[in-house]
Amino acid sequence: DGGITQSPKYLFRKEGQNVTLSCEQNLNHDAMYWYRQDPGQGLRLIYYSQIVNDFQKGDIAEGYSVSREKKESFPLTVTSAQKNPTAFYLCASSIANPWGLNSPLHFGNGTRLTVT
Amino acid sequence: DQQVKQNSPSLSVQEGRISILNCDYTNSMFDYFLWYKKYPAEGPTFLISISSIKDKNEDGRFTVFLNKSAKHLSLHIVPSQPGDSAVYFCAASGNTNAGKSTFGDGTTLTVKP
Numbered sequence: 755d756g757g758i759t760q761s762p763k764y765l766f767r768k769e770g771q772n773v774t775l776s777c778e779q780n781l782n783h784d785a786m787y788w789y790r791q792d793p794g795q796g797l798r799l800i801y802y803s804q805i806v807n808d809f810q811k812g813d814i815a816e817g818y819s820v821s822r823e824k825k826e827s828f829p830l831t832v833t834s835a836q837k838n839p840t841a842f843y844l845c846a847s848s849i850a851n852p853w854g855l856n857s858p859l860h861f862g863n864g865t866r867l868t869v870t
Numbered sequence: 871d872q873q874v875k876q877n878s879p880s881l882s883v884q885e886g887r888i889s890i891l892n893c894d895y896t897n898s899m900f901d902y903f904l905w906y907k908k909y910p911a912e913g914p915t916f917l918i919s920i921s922s923i924k925d926k927n928e929d930g931r932f933t934v935f936l937n938k939s940a941k942h943l944s945l946h947i948v949p950s951q952p953g954d955s956a957v958y959f960c961a962a963s964g965n966t967n968a969g970k971s972t973f974g975d976g977t978t979l980t981v982k983p
Contacts, residue, residue, distance in 0.1 A: 758913070760913075763911075794879070794975060795975050795976075796874070796959060796973035796974050796975045796976060797959065797961075797973040798973075799970065802970065812970075844913050844914070846913070858904055858916035858919060859906075859914075859916065860916070861906075861913030861914050861915070862913050863912050863913045864911070864912070864913050866911075
């Protein structure tokens, strides 16, 4: 059964520590994304990647880093430079259409990160 | 400046009645619009979309209407069911991969039995 797996579901860290959130997909999608959701707000784009070994900053990339070494995997590192890291993090994937046509996102079930 | 706005944080309707969720956008370059549904502690799931060349798209109980001149879209759910209770996000993008969609803040729909 194809889908996106995010682990762990809940993550707790001390302030000043870097933490890496895992995201794996078996949908054979080229494009992958990381969003952040804060209470009562919509989803904001952190980073996205449309092809292996390439990624671009989204609207709120400061304090985050990513890598895309494999098509199936797009891990997100929340660094100590991120001022408000406590949030719900969502990974997504989609078909990357070379003609720029739109396709919906498939989301994982998220990781709730709490930094104290 | 928020480019996609869902002005109603919550909506409550009776089972069997119509639910109407609204969304406004400001960027005239947006030409593809999507609705996602989200249950607590889960990721959003895609519900329905509409391209700017259309003014209506229907899928079962769900219909999305687009009014380009007013920069307004709405999602109609008929008839509403208790299982429809969730947060609904409107999203918009501009002729590129929908992954770079801009999302509204969501509307929490409660359908009462």
